[in-house]
Amino acid sequence: MRMAHLFGRTLREAPGDVELPSHRLMLRSGMVRPLGAGIYSLLPLGFRTVTKVEQIIREEINAIGGQEMMMPVVHPADVWRESGRYDAVGSEMTRFKDRGDRDMVLAMTHEEVVADLARQEINSYRQLPQLVYHIQTKWRDEPRARGGLIRVREFTMKDSYSLDLDEAGLDVQYRNHWRAYERIFRRCGLGFVVVGADTGMMGGSASHEFMALSDYGEDIVLICPNGDYAANQEVALFRREAAGTEAPRPMAEVETPNTTTIQKLAEYLEIPVAKTAKAVFFIGESGAFIFAVIRGDMDVNETKLRKATGERTLTPATAEQIKAIGAEPGYGSPVGVRNCVVVADESVRDTPNLVAGANKVGYHYVDTNLGRDWQADVVADIASAVAEMPCPHCGAALTAERAIEVGNIFKLGSRYSAMFGATYLDADGQSKPILMGSYGIGSGRVTATIVEQHHDDKGIIWPASVAPYHVSLVSIFTESDPAPAQACDRLYDEMLAAGIEVLYDDRAERAGVKFNDADLIGCPVRLSVSARTLANGQAEIKARTSPEAIFVPLDEAIPTVRRMIAEAMAPLNGDPIS
RNA sequence: CGGGGAGUAGCGCAGCCCGGUUAGCGCGCAGCGUUCGGGACGCUGAGGCCGGAGGUUCGAAUCCUCUCUCCCCGACCA
Numbered sequence: 215m216r217m218a219h220l221f222g223r224t225l226r227e228a229p230g231d232v233e234l235p236s237h238r239l240m241l242r243s244g245m246v247r248p249l250g251a252g253i254y255s256l257l258p259l260g261f262r263t264v265t266k267v268e269q270i271i272r273e274e275i276n277a278i279g280g281q282e283m284m285m286p287v288v289h290p291a292d293v294w295r296e297s298g299r300y301d302a303v304g305s306e307m308t309r310f311k312d313r314g315d316r317d318m319v320l321a322m323t324h325e326e327v328v329a330d331l332a333r334q335e336i337n338s339y340r341q342l343p344q345l346v347y348h349i350q351t352k353w354r355d356e357p358r359a360r361g362g363l364i365r366v367r368e369f370t371m372k373d374s375y376s377l378d379l380d381e382a383g384l385d386v387q388y389r390n391h392w393r394a395y396e397r398i399f400r401r402c403g404l405g406f407v408v409v410g411a412d413t414g415m416m417g418g419s420a421s422h423e424f425m426a427l428s429d430y431g432e433d434i435v436l437i438c439p440n441g442d443y444a445a446n447q448e449v450a451l452f453r454r455e456a457a458g459t460e461a462p463r464p465m466a467e468v469e470t471p472n473t474t475t476i477q478k479l480a481e482y483l484e485i486p487v488a489k490t491a492k493a494v495f496f497i498g499e500s501g502a503f504i505f506a507v508i509r510g511d512m513d514v515n516e517t518k519l520r521k522a523t524g525e526r527t528l529t530p531a532t533a534e535q536i537k538a539i540g541a542e543p544g545y546g547s548p549v550g551v552r553n554c555v556v557v558a559d560e561s562v563r564d565t566p567n568l569v570a571g572a573n574k575v576g577y578h579y580v581d582t583n584l585g586r587d588w589q590a591d592v593v594a595d596i597a598s599a600v601a602e603m604p605c606p607h608c609g610a611a612l613t614a615e616r617a618i619e620v621g622n623i624f625k626l627g628s629r630y631s632a633m634f635g636a637t638y639l640d641a642d643g644q645s646k647p648i649l650m651g652s653y654g655i656g657s658g659r660v661t662a663t664i665v666e667q668h669h670d671d672k673g674i675i676w677p678a679s680v681a682p683y684h685v686s687l688v689s690i691f692t693e694s695d696p697a698p699a700q701a702c703d704r705l706y707d708e709m710l711a712a713g714i715e716v717l718y719d720d721r722a723e724r725a726g727v728k729f730n731d732a733d734l735i736g737c738p739v740r741l742s743v744s745a746r747t748l749a750n751g752q753a754e755i756k757a758r759t760s761p762e763a764i765f766v767p768l769d770e771a772i773p774t775v776r777r778m779i780a781e782a783m784a785p786l787n788g789d790p791i792s
Numbered sequence: 793c794g795g796g797g798a799g800u801a802g803c804g805c806a807g808c809c810c811g812g813u814u815a816g817c818g819c820g821c822a823g824c825g826u827u828c829g830g831g832a833c834g835c836u837g838a839g840g841c842c843g844g845a846g847g848u849u850c851g852a853a854u855c856c857u858c859u860c861u862c863c864c865c866g867a868c869c870a
Contacts, residue, residue: 226819226831227804231797231863251862306869323870357793357868365869373870411870421870432869529867622870654870692828726830733830744829754829 215258215683216706217719217731222247222257224731234430236665237362239674243735245682252359252367259735260661262682264370267402267664268349268657270679271372274398274788278390280347280374285327287351291317293326297633302526308355320353325630325652328375332648333636336377342638342648343383347374349657361430363662364618370658376651379640384625384649388420391623391653395424397788398655399620402664403677407615409435410445411622412517420625424655425617426663433619436612438605447614448517450599451606457564463581465549470578474544476510479578483569487511491562491570491582493546495536498525503539503554507547507590508597509561509568515598522557522594545571548588549579558590559597618663621655674736675758678782683717685709685775686732690725690744698743701768705741705753708772714779733758738782739775743768757782 222244232238240246245260256264272282291309294300299307300319308320321327328346336342349372359367376387392408399406404426411423423446425435434447445451473479480487490510496519498504504523506514516528533543539554541547547570548556562568567581584590601614628647631637637645661680668675678684687709689702702718709716717737719728725744732740740756740763747754753771756763757778766774785791 223802223820225803229863230804233864248862304868354869358866360864371870423870619870624870652870656870688829690829694828724828724830724832726828726832729830731831742829746829 215717217717218721220244220258220717222259224734232362234361234364234662234666235669236364236430236662239665239669239734240363240662243674246363252356252365254363254366254368254658256658259682263676263680264657264661266680266682267660268370268372270401271398271655271657272349274394274401275345275347275372275374278345278387278394280345282348283346284348285321285324285331285350287321287353289319289321289327291319293330294319297326297329297630299326306355306357308353321350322352322354323652323654324348324350324373325375325626325650326634328377328652329630329634329636329650332377332631332650333634336636336638336648339379339638339640342377342379343387344377345374345387346377347372347653361432361662363658364430364666365432366658369656371654371656373652373654376653378649378651379638379646380649381627384627384651387651388623388625391651392422395621395623395653395655396790399424399426399660400790401679401786401788402660403668403679403786404620404660404664405667406620407435407437407444407617409437410449412446412448419627422623423619424621424623426620426667427615428618428663428666429616430666431616431618433617434614435617436599436601436603436614438608438610438612440605440608440610442607442610443605443612445599447599448515450612451595452597452599452603452612453606453609454560454564458566460566462566462583462586465579465581465583465587467572467577468580469576470545471576473576473578479569480510483578483580485569488565489567489569491547491568493541493548493571495531495541495546496525496528497531497535498523498555499527500525503531503535504528505539505541505546505548505551505554505556506559506596507556507562507570508559509565512559512561512597513600514559514596518594518598519557519596522592522596523555540573542571542573542575545573545575545577547571547573547579547582548590549573549582550588555592556588556590557592557594557596558584560593560595561597563590563593618659618666620660620663621653623653624651626650626652669736672730673734676736676738677786678738678779679786681715681737682735683715683737684739684779684782685714685716686735686737686740687716687718688725688728688732688740688742689718689720690728690742690746692745693722695745698745698748701743701748701753705743705768705771709775712772712776714772714776739778741771741775 224244225242228238228241246254378384406426411421436450437444473482487510492510494506494514496504536543540551569580570582572579602611631648636648689699691698706718742754752765754763
């Protein structure tokens, strides 16, 4: 491609309000342009890169038996009613009516369509297993799009769906995807960890997320330094200390003025925060008042609390609602409250003699004990794991890292097939539900995440596997001496003929402009020819990752470039790095 | 949805508090000349109903009301 004709120009300055490196660099390099909040056009350079990411995905999913297909973006609401998600999903799903006044939706995902197809196409165990996938536009009206291409409303996603006879078959597909995803992200040059995750709105029995570590990630993952454990903070476990052995002391009320926070209370009583009980109040979707109690040094994990209570959503309770159950904001404790579901974290059960609120302003109880002074309806793990907590397997201190979710895999089981009547007849003539799995990768998000992990202060440093072009060919010439441009024209033609992907900067720009743009766009190899190199019959070659350039005779330029590309590609073959 | 910030030329910004000639600056863009290996210089020029609608006023980019959009933090979220 000749840059003089390339649609989309580089920008010296990015709009002032962009924050993420990937967003700024993709804007500046002319890869993407915004159309609205969370809605982007891919310019030719960006489209080429995303297409390469998608091709890698395609190859690896094909390799595990995937059959590519295409499912619609617009769905009749009926299929979403059939799964129950038409009502379960909120305004994140865009609904509208067609001209015949029929309810329609813009697809956020395609489990419903696959389940509908499965019940039409699959009758017999002889037809299973199956794996289908598509790379399709999705629309999710996120409450808040952010971070350039990391979190958008319209995006392209590869999602595959497995259909199986039984759990063993589903296991195989799940593990196949796990391996395929590892290969995909390695081929893209992404550093990532696989973590256990919450199944969220998808439902189902198991889920893992592929997380790319990044300072700008929206998720937090906890990782054992020994490699024994990694999990999204939403579900992360940690090893609990042994139960305290201190003998219970009688509960007593003490005056504690102006101690509405755990911190102030601990300071006032001169005790560690771990000797206090913290009360957190929610209203569940069912309307039940959820009274969560946890030791003062820990925080309630809402995902775990939802699971422990069976509530799908939790909203913070208001002061009036808190008083209505006999508690007092700032001085709340489970001692003597009514009409609520008390959920105690294991830490509260295992730590004797905690200081808890007295449910009246300015007073706390000291030496409260679960089971004696108050009862819990549920005792469960509802604590958030944080850095430094012990690994649940080996006890080593966990680290916490921010990460971007670039892919996920779900075992859906019969969640959808049962509701859709997607069944098959087994060898004994028994009708059984097809077991499903779903597996997603956002190709735009992967691309942006690659930029997050591969850039410097000058621009993007593309892994060769996904670079829009492998070579930036830079001609440095003046009107009075067009010889370098003519030499570059020849090199360009030869590279095209040799099948080398080359972006030829043939513009009448000064050297500095061209070098800076080449660094910004970030192709792995830069080949330049100027009057100076030509005087020695040479071309200059520089890897984007290297500060040093080398000079080679003109006729060795293309073989050298080819070798450098091959070297840059070699580690990106998808195999584990030993 | 809550909190904060911003909409003035393609991009980055000033002007607004304290209303008053043709609304500025840098970059970019077009032409000419000089220059030519890390974002050159000079001259000339094009480009803006100051986000939109109402209002106050002799007069509004500037003051008031409403509204739309974008960004950031939070809530939310495969």
